[in-house]
Amino acid sequence: MTLVHPYRVAILGATGAVGTELLTLLEQRDFPIADLKLLASARSAGQTLSFKGEPLPIEAVDAKSFKNVDLVLASAGASVSKAWVATAIASGAVFIDNSSAFRMDPTVPLVVPEVNPQAAAAHRGLLANPNCTTILLAVAVYPLHQVQPIRRIVAATYQSASGAGARAMEEVKTQAQAILQGQEPIAELFPYPLAFNLFPHNSKLNEQGYCEEEMKMVNETRKIFGTPNLRVTVTCVRVPVLRAHSEAINLEFDQPFDVTQARNILSKAPGVLLVEDWQANYFPMPIDASGKDEVLVGRIRQDLSHPSGLELWLCGDQIRKGAALNAVQIAELLAQQNLIQPSIALANHSR
């Protein structure tokens, strides 16, 4: 992979779970960096993080933070992204946003590099990183869609605590300890105890009873695949797993899709690791997916209830491929095609 020249990069939200993963990935994948700025809230200003064995100070983000920056990788939440994207683009930076703020904006490319890399070229200074569950689904099923169009997706997610941050993981562990000691678990971050329990994703419900997390998967998948009429329905559930999301996926095609062919395709698909040991009954698990770049896919089988349906099971590290890694891969894609340049048109974003 030959990249043109080193870039001046800023990570917005450097101290969060995704922020620190971005830092690790930039180092491990040797992204060409001329200068790296770590931006966070004032609470962490003056603290340091390590990059390539050297300490880097964390700065409180302000209007001047984006001067002399070519590329911003943002994962500090939707309101922070909304607050700073216009300033960043006006300063000449390209902004890759991991938040949900601009994903459905028609002028903003929503990119999974294995699926729709060509969408990145249309950027006007801002690109969006899809939701973790969407990315994992897209990487796993797009290779099949390329062979025969998927007409319908029914998905059920099993989402881990770390999807809500490092504190959420701590909360589950504390609750588990409490329960094992015969005490009442305390739920602070989540509305209910998550240890030895599960609950439908607690994001806001719409009029039809679907929560935001579920609608993200529906709407983002359609945008990424370029198939606005793709029928998608989802149930998102929080489960007491620490890291890595899992998804049970049902796919419907017009014609039967041969299972062996599907397995073959997925064994060679980019970003996918086929985990199928029928003898040993060994398939994707969160503990195996954690820390891996690939989405683990397995249990591929014929739908018993529909002649042209397929069932499959996937696990993916939602902080890596579901967030930080996908963002870094978008950056690498832009760098390869020399698309990290000051944008000509300013996108109109309201605060």
Next chain:
Amino acid sequence: MVTPFKDDGSVDFAIAAKLASHLAANGTDTLVVCGTTGEAPTLTWEEEYELFQVVQQAVAGKAKLIAGAGSNSTQEAIAATRKAAKLGLDGSLQVVPYYNKPPQEGLYQHFKAIAEAEPDLPMMLYNIPGRTGQNMQPETISRLAAIANIVAVKESTGNLDQASEIQRLTPPEFALYSGDDSMTLPLLAIGGRGVVSVASHLVGLQLQQMIQAFEAGQHQVATKIHLELFPLFKALFVTANPIPVKAALKLQGWQVGSTRLPLADASTDLTATLTSVMSRLALL
């Protein structure tokens, strides 16, 4: 956590609250209040209880709180632990009785009595023969680990053989914590859980980075961070803790005051060393 003092030597509870908040926001999962770093030997019990309450309020929901509630008198330790439990703190840190050098059986009876006095309060044992004059043997730790609410040991022997023995003789859910920042990564390699840190006053986020990198299998990244921070780790123990860390915090502008006698202030040499090490780590 250090205990900040005003110019008149009294505890500065306002700064304590600010510092606790700051630490919780920058890498610290649990604060140990009124431990060695907190100058427990020269605090009164009244000052300690007020500190527990002030810090508890300051970090509520953001970090857990462990009370330094040990003593070389079993009765005193039980009394202090009872008060910590009543405040609803998350655990107690119990040091091996210092100076009176109990035999191993005495150590076992001591910690057992404290654990049984407050069976719902988790306890972390603290073994630091360099200060106590007595090493708690791995076998003793192993016996104590069988008691339900004795859940961890803070190991400050600097001895990897002892740490390995402890790991061999205790169940996996019994946690081994490093009591020395420079030993954290080596102990993680043999299944250690984390560190009860002094350096976290300055580099909490990087310590989290190091621990998480190690646990994610990124050993080279973790080693790079350890080696980068190593000069700081050593500088903070050049003389008795917390003299160096208080000096370091003051260099950053924190009004934490001096240490109480008999701990003398940092020498000019120490301040110069800290300035140099901290500048190179972008901490000043």
